Amino acid sequence: QVNLVESGGRSVQSGGSLTLSCAIAGYTISSRCMAWFRQAPGQEREGVAVIENDGRTTYRDSVKGRFTISHDNAKNTLYLQMNNLKPEDAAMYYCAADWSDYCSGFHGPFGHWGQGTRITVSS
Numbered sequence: 830q831v832n833l834v835e836s837g838g839r840s841v842q843s844g845g846s847l848t849l850s851c852a853i854a855g856y857t858i859s860s861r862c863m864a865w866f867r868q869a870p871g872q873e874r875e876g877v878a879v880i881e882n883d884g885r886t887t888y889r890d891s892v893k894g895r896f897t898i899s900h901d902n903a904k905n906t907l908y909l910q911m912n913n914l915k916p917e918d919a920a921m922y923y924c925a926a927d928w929s930d931y932c933s934g935f936h937g938p939f940g941h942w943g944q945g946t947r948i949t950v951s952s
């Protein structure tokens with residue numbers, strides 16, 4: 830059974846930095862497709878960053894240059910380093926992963942999801 834557990838969410842001031850972690854258990858090989866999504870209250874869920882098993886990354890425009898997605902193979906943990914946080918970054922952040930034989934960026938597929946970790950950003 831695959832289990833994804835996010836951590837690291839908290840309240841930060843605008844301009845601050847934060848790193849989210851997602852521990853992936855249940856698979857001994859790296860996922861082909863791993864990503865961070867977020868959902869603010871009353872908003873649609875949106876993709877934030879994707880990393881494929883060849884290292885290729887994709888970011889939504891609003892976080893480019895500020896966020897960095899990475900994966901530690903030894904720990905099988907996904908990270909999201911977030912710098913210069915803005916109030917509009919406040920949301921519940923979810924990690925997602927899949928072991929299908931392809932990855933189409935934010936379109937996944939993503940068959941496995943964590944429960945989320947919340948970030949609030951005060952101005």
